[in-house]
Amino acid sequence: MTTATGSNAGTSVKRVAVVMGLRTPFVKSGTGFAELSAVDLGAAVVSELVQRSEIDPKHIDQLVFGQVVPAPLDTLIGREVGLRSGLPKRIEAHTVSRACATSIQAMVAAHDSIALGNSAVAIAGGAESLSDAPLFASRPLAKALIEASRGKTLKDKVGAFRKLKLGDLAPLPPAIQEPTTGLSMGESAEKMARENGIRREEQDRVAFESHRRACGALEAGRLKDEVMAVYVPPRYQKVVAQDNLVRKDANLEALAGLRPVFDRRYGTVTAGNSSPLTDGAAAVLLMSEERARELGYKPLGFIRSYAFAALDPGEQLLMGPAYATPIALDRAKLSLKDLDLVDMHEAFAAQILSNLQAFGSREWARRKLGRDEAIGEIDPSRFNVNGGSIALGHPFAATGARMVTSTLRELERRQGQFALVTLCAAGGLGASMVLERT
Numbered sequence: 001m002t003t004a005t006g007s008n009a010g011t012s013v014k015r016v017a018v019v020m021g022l023r024t025p026f027v028k029s030g031t032g033f034a035e036l037s038a039v040d041l042g043a044a045v046v047s048e049l050v051q052r053s054e055i056d057p058k059h060i061d062q063l064v065f066g067q068v069v070p071a072p073l074d075t076l077i078g079r080e081v082g083l084r085s086g087l088p089k090r091i092e093a094h095t096v097s098r099a100c101a102t103s104i105q106a107m108v109a110a111h112d113s114i115a116l117g118n119s120a121v122a123i124a125g126g127a128e129s130l131s132d133a134p135l136f137a138s139r140p141l142a143k144a145l146i147e148a149s150r151g152k153t154l155k156d157k158v159g160a161f162r163k164l165k166l167g168d169l170a171p172l173p174p175a176i177q178e179p180t181t182g183l184s185m186g187e188s189a190e191k192m193a194r195e196n197g198i199r200r201e202e203q204d205r206v207a208f209e210s211h212r213r214a215c216g217a218l219e220a221g222r223l224k225d226e227v228m229a230v231y232v233p234p235r236y237q238k239v240v241a242q243d244n245l246v247r248k249d250a251n252l253e254a255l256a257g258l259r260p261v262f263d264r265r266y267g268t269v270t271a272g273n274s275s276p277l278t279d280g281a282a283a284v285l286l287m288s289e290e291r292a293r294e295l296g297y298k299p300l301g302f303i304r305s306y307a308f309a310a311l312d313p314g315e316q317l318l319m320g321p322a323y324a325t326p327i328a329l330d331r332a333k334l335s336l337k338d339l340d341l342v343d344m345h346e347a348f349a350a351q352i353l354s355n356l357q358a359f360g361s362r363e364w365a366r367r368k369l370g371r372d373e374a375i376g377e378i379d380p381s382r383f384n385v386n387g388g389s390i391a392l393g394h395p396f397a398a399t400g401a402r403m404v405t406s407t408l409r410e411l412e413r414r415q416g417q418f419a420l421v422t423l424c425a426a427g428g429l430g431a432s433m434v435l436e437r438t
């Protein structure tokens with residue numbers, strides 16, 4: 001039997017439940033998962049999610065998965081993760097990408113399919129291995145290699161390389177850079193800090209708070225049921241069981257001592273107040289509310305609304321949350337003060353502070369959104385309560401799924417009702433999702 005997800009005209013929209021979520025530990029790239037690919041990590045998390053949820057794979061209709069820095073040899077990560085995780089081969093799959101909001105995009109694709117009745121049970125998520133980032137040949141070297149492969153004689157083949165300079169032989173890493181502006185993410189964060197008057201000390205305080213809260217969550221065991229241990233292939237003797245980026249000893253003095261990375265002379269963005277390069281994967285199990293009930297699941301919560309938005313990357317690249325959130329809140333028929341929790345992806349402390357500034361500003365709302373009222377001030381006791389991407393790490397495509405799982409579990413702990421998860425992403429994109437518990 002094969003699964004098919006297609007259009008299903010005339011059906012009413014179904015409410016979509018998040019039944020369970022799980023992630024691998026998030027580790028600094030080049031450490032515990034250095035030998036693994038994004039597909040390995042994605043397959044590990046999907047297979048464990050299926051086991052822990054005890055879902056009979058025969059009920060799963062669809063897998064949607066994403067990766068931001070593509071692996072040229074595993075181009076269709078959605079399908080590869082399905083095949084490698086031991087799921088039945090009949091489960092259809094596809095791949096999505098929306099930069100740092102990729103696993104939100106995966107959830108939205110699955111959500112829409114379920115809401116329209118085209119599928120009833122789906123797994124959505126994302127994986128990233130920056131340890132396994134592809135290296136590219138320079139343009140002249142690539143041209144020479146193609147020319148050589150077409151050469152008929154040895155002389156033709158050797159001749160193809162004659163014009164190369166020594167520098168052409170160096171491999172090129174993928175750029176974390178905006179093609180339209182030429183600025184890296186870190187340089188864009190510097191620009192936001194400068195234009196919004198955000199001081200270094202404020203950024204370091206955000207970073208410190210991220211570590212303090214993440215540390216508190218880990219020590220209290222609040223994250224333990226959402227983080228699996230990974231037995232590292234091929235021998236499965238080494239086990240990676242914990243996040244390794246959270247610093248117990250984080251302190252403001254050490255943060256203040258770090259040198260700026262992206263503008264070495266006048267900058268304020270450092271390795272300490274940026275999200276680090278990270279490997280990891282995360283996934284969620286989604287179902288229509290009625291299928292969850294039929295199968296006897298008590299959902300963690302439901303997706304109430306979502307919105308994506310975009311701004312000119314040449315402005316302030318990482319302001320996506322301030323653009324997408326008011327739309328998601330309107331769609332949810334809620335306002336910021338109705339939310340028990342807000343989780344905002346911490347790409348950089350400067351981006352967090354810039355967005356918080358915009359959220360609280362009526363003038364910004366008028367100028368940028370054409371709205372009369374500010375989005376609202378966020379109560380710090382409800383904001384990024386278990387730390388964020390600065391402390392926990394940011395495997396690009398996995399972060400959204402981590403945030404959704406963690407937020408829904410915290411909402412339950414607090415017996416709250418509504419929460420917001422929001423992310424900035426490359427290209428000036430923003431993603432916001434409103435979650436509800438009952």
Ligand SMILES: CC(C)(COP(=O)(O)OP(=O)(O)OC[C@H]1O[C@@H](n2cnc3c(N)ncnc32)[C@H](O)[C@@H]1OP(=O)(O)O)[C@@H](O)C(=O)NCCC(=O)NCCS
Nearest residue numbers: 100176185186250254255261270271272274275276277347
């Ligand atoms: C900022 C960045 C360049 C730093 O890379 P890196 O130099 O490899 O980072 P490291 O982890 O080695 O940290 C550099 C130093 O700062 C120190 N450091 C980092 N965080 C620290 C903290 N909270 N407190 C104290 N020291 C800290 C490290 O220990 C290290 O010290 P060392 O050189 O003595 O070993 C990299 O993390 C990056 O590019 N981040 C941004 C990623 C990005 O663009 N994401 C997209 C967002 S949407």
